[in-house]
Amino acid sequence: MTLSRRNVLAGASALAASTALPMAARANDPLGVGFVLIGPVGDFGWSTMHDVGRRRMEEVLGDAVTTTQVEAVAPPDFDRVVTTLARAGTRLIFTTSFSYFQPTLRMAEQFPDVMFENATGTATRDNLAIYNARFYEGRYIQGVIAALKSQTKQIGYVAAFPVPEVIHAINTVMRGAWSVDPEMRIRVVWANAWFNPGVEADAARALIDQGCDVLCQHTDSPAPLQLAEERGIHGFGQASDMTRFAPNAHLTSSINNWGDYYAARAQAMIDGTWAPADTWGGLDSGMFQLAPFTNLDPEQASHAERVVAGLRDGSIDPFAGPIVNQAGEEVIAEGESLDDDAIRSMNYFYQGIDVSMPG
Amino acid sequence: MRLTLDRRDGAGMAGLFLSPLLAVALTLASSIVVFWLLGQDPWRALNVYFLMPVSDFWGVQEVAVKATPLVLIAVGLALCFRSNNWNIGAEGQFLIGAICGGGIAVWTQGWGGPWVLPLMLVAGMAGGALYALIPAVLKTRLRVNEILVSLMLVYVAELLLDWLVRGPWRDPFGFNMPQTITFAPEATLPLLFDGGRMNLGTVITLVVVVVATVVMARTLKGFEIKLVGEAPRAARFAGFDDKKLTLTVFAVSGALAGLAGVMEAAGTVRQLLPGFSPGYGFTAIIVAFLGRLNPVGCLIAGVFIAITFIGGENAQIILRLPRDMTLVFQGMLLFYILACDTLILYRPRLVPRRAPA
Known part of the structure; x- marks a missing residue:
């Protein structure tokens, strides 16, 4: 084959086609x-x-x-x-x-x-x-429901690690609970694991023995909720709808979506x-949702629904001032509200929460 | 009828070399069946598992990073096991080594110099050795079972690390997460090549393999270790002190596990955190036996196990197979090596059950 202009052109266009093809294919990959x-x-x-x-x-x-x-x-x-x-x-x-x-x-x-x-x-x-x-919105609702359900006025909280995400959740549970009953108290056990069913169940057992009759959990397995079922008290599910693990104890779950x-x-x-x-x-x-309320009477359920609506439309702000920490210092004044960075790095408990930071 | 096992004569050498090869071959054959059942092309799957991890220089470096702690710990364990001393707690010695060395990195943050890294390595070895001496002393003095003590000390080491990184050594800017600061450059092992993670630890490990081989093959100490393990009475007649040897091999294996720990902390992870070891100390037990309790064997076995680890990740990424496949793989390998060992060394025989008296 001699090298004619036509051949060269054909070759060039073939080359162009062969390089263009993968490009086109890549766009549709x-x-x-x-x-x-x-x-x-x-x-x-x-x-x-x-x-x-x-x-x-x-x-x-x-x-x-x-x-x-x-x-x-x-x-x-x-x-x-x-x-x-x-x-x-x-x-x-x-x-x-x-x-x-x-x-x-x-x-x-x-x-x-x-x-x-x-x-x-x-x-x-x-x-x-x-x-x-903003899982803390679910925590606020858990606090409200816990205060409505509790006879002993004590909430038990199975926590994983003292990271800001968990600390602001504990604070927010109590804000929700105090909105119903200012006498509510909380006890916390640190499981030091996100997922360890045995340790989580032990933590739940200790909390129930100390008189808590509603359990919140900030660990991932259904074990604490199952123990609540076994002991005839109430609790909340974590991450997915855990109704099936505790049909009589389950109140609601935060469902990650x-x-x-x-x-x-x-x-x-x-x-x-x-x-x-x-x-x-x-x-x-919609990044997280609440599982349908269970084991609540109609009046309690409608109270919880009102809180959900308030959180959705912003009329309830879980981080509105005044907020006072355990040391008695005012973190934010009345009329103001914590910004996202302050929530994300929260490293203190509120006044009235009788829990000390481990470590 | 019942099954008995009779020792075969003259199967020693065959068992030594044939058994691991046969076990690997059987694992490969079984995995072909498993891949086929999962609807995968078996050849492609084997390629992803065993060839892809070593198909380029970056991959080879990653295999080295993964194999280094396994080989180093396994070499120490091999010395122990050869002399009939059962150190099951290398994981704990690994963590204590990381804690001792890592502690120096945390302590000297901001004012350290070139002396920090050598000091860390020495501290890691010393920590591991002292920690391993606890079960050894209890064994020689009080005749306490060293398997139980060394195993349970793993949990003590885990909890100590846990407490340190949550409490006194917690990174003040780490959002309360249980972890130390990231080590300063003078507290980290230098990388050998750009674009990869292989560090000086691999070189140190290769030197240790060579030294251990020479010790076992050419020195009186090596002879003593083998003799005490295989014929303790003869060793005593020969004047070897088996108690002193127990202390020595525990200290050496602890020092090597501790060195592996501090090198993992200073080389690969560059900070301390719980879950810092994916069970290297336990996996190294498999490596030691797969390597026939021989230093060079441990090197080969460590590289092989490292490849299956990384191959397992590749299988998740390329073939979208679950991680459980890797665990199935390792389980099959162990099962076959034990079965091959037993059937090569022993002859199974059915004998009639004795009539009850």
């Missing part, structure tokens, strides 16, 4: 979305609900996305897992724990073309968004409109 989970997918709590969210995203977006999930990733393995995800073509990675926040910052710097989203993190970057739900957020963020990637955001969604956002 599904978006690779990765999830790094702190626990096993079957914990019935935090990690399970992220998995439910992932599947919801797949349902909404169909063939437009492919998802990849890596479970129970220990801190020393985090960098490798994220690097492998990035090399496998994943362009959006959700890291679903505060424990991953620092490592995610590091990896976001290393992979500027991959977009990261960290659940419950505290800062954003050009390619790092953070997201969380990440799916719509995940779908929206992935859609934004596909549309090219993704931007780093700091999302902190409340009851009105």
Whole structure:
């Protein structure tokens, strides 16, 4: 074959076609979305609900996305897992724990073309968004309901770690309870684990023995609620609707619902409109929901419904001043309200809460 | 009828080399069946599991990062197990090593110098050795079972680490999360290559493997360890002090586990936090036996186990298989090695049940 102009042209256009084709195909390729989970997918709590969210995203977006999930990733393995995800073509990675926040910052710097989203993190970057739900709104409602149900005026709280997320939740439960009955008191046992059914049950047992007759839990397994059922008192479910674990004890549960957020963020990637955001969604956002009230009489239920409506429309603000801490110092004055950063870094209990910070 | 096991004659060498190879082959064969049942192309799956982790230099470095603590701990355990001393608490010694070394990193934050890292390594080794001496002393002085003591000291070490990172050593800017500060550069092991995470710890581990091999093969100490393990009476007649040896091997294995701990803290994680070890001290027991209690064998076995770990992550990422597959893999491997060992060394025989008297 001689090299004629026609051949050269044909060759050039063939070359152009062959390079253009993968480009076009790439545009239509599904978006690779990765999830790094702190626990096993079957914990019935935090990690399970992220998995439910992932599947919801797949349902909404169909063939437009492919998802990849890596479970129970220990801190020393985090960098490798994220690097492998990035090399496998994943362009959006959700890291679903505060424990991953620092490592995610590091990896976001290393992979500027991959977009990261960290659940419950505290800062954003050009390619790092953070997201969380205002679970404290559910805690306020739990406090209200607990005060309506309790005979002994004592709430038991099975807590994981003294991180701000848990501390502001305990404070908010009491604000809710005091809105009904200023005599309400709270006891806290630290389980030092997010998921450890044995320890959680022991903590619940200790609280009930000390006279608490409504249990709140800030740990992920159904064990505390099951113990409430066994001992004939009441409790709240965590992360998913736990009615089935305790049909007679269950009052309501906060149900984590990440799916719509995940779908929206992935859609934004596909549309090219993704931007780093700091999302902190409340009851009105649907990022978490309340399970139907159970074991409440109609009057109690309608009281709780009014509180839900108040939180939704903003007429009830759980962090409105005045707030006074245990040391007696006024943190915020009447007429003002704590901003998000102050809530996110809360490191003190309110006056009237007889609990000391461990450690 | 009942089943008895009779010792086969002259199966020693075959058992030594054939058994692990056979076990690996059987694991591979079984996993092909499992992959096929899961609807995966078995060849692709095996490729993802075993070849992808070592298909490029970055991957090889990651395997080295994962294998380093396993090999280092396993070499120490092999010395222990060879002399019939059962140190099951390497996980605890690993954590104590990390605590001793990490404590220096926390303490010298802001005013340290180039002396910090060597001091950390020495402190880690000393901590691990002293911690391992507790079960050894109790065994030699009071004849307390070393398996139980060393195992239970793991929980003590875990709780100590837990308390330290929640209390006195907690990062003041860490939002109350149970973790220390991130170590300063002078308290971290230097990385060997850009773009990878392999650090000086891997080199130190390779040196330890060579030294241990020489000690076992060429020195009187090595002979003593083997003799005490295989023929304790003969060893006593030969004048070896088995109590002193118990203290020595426990101290050495504790020091190596402690070194692994401080190198993991200073090299890979760069801070202390609970859940800092994914059970390296326990996995190393498997590595030691898979490696036939031989230092070079431990190196090969450690690399193999590290590859299955990383292969398991790859399988989650590329094949979307659950993490449980990795656990099934490791379970099958252990099962086959025990079965092969038993059936190569012993002959199963059905004998009639004796009539009740």
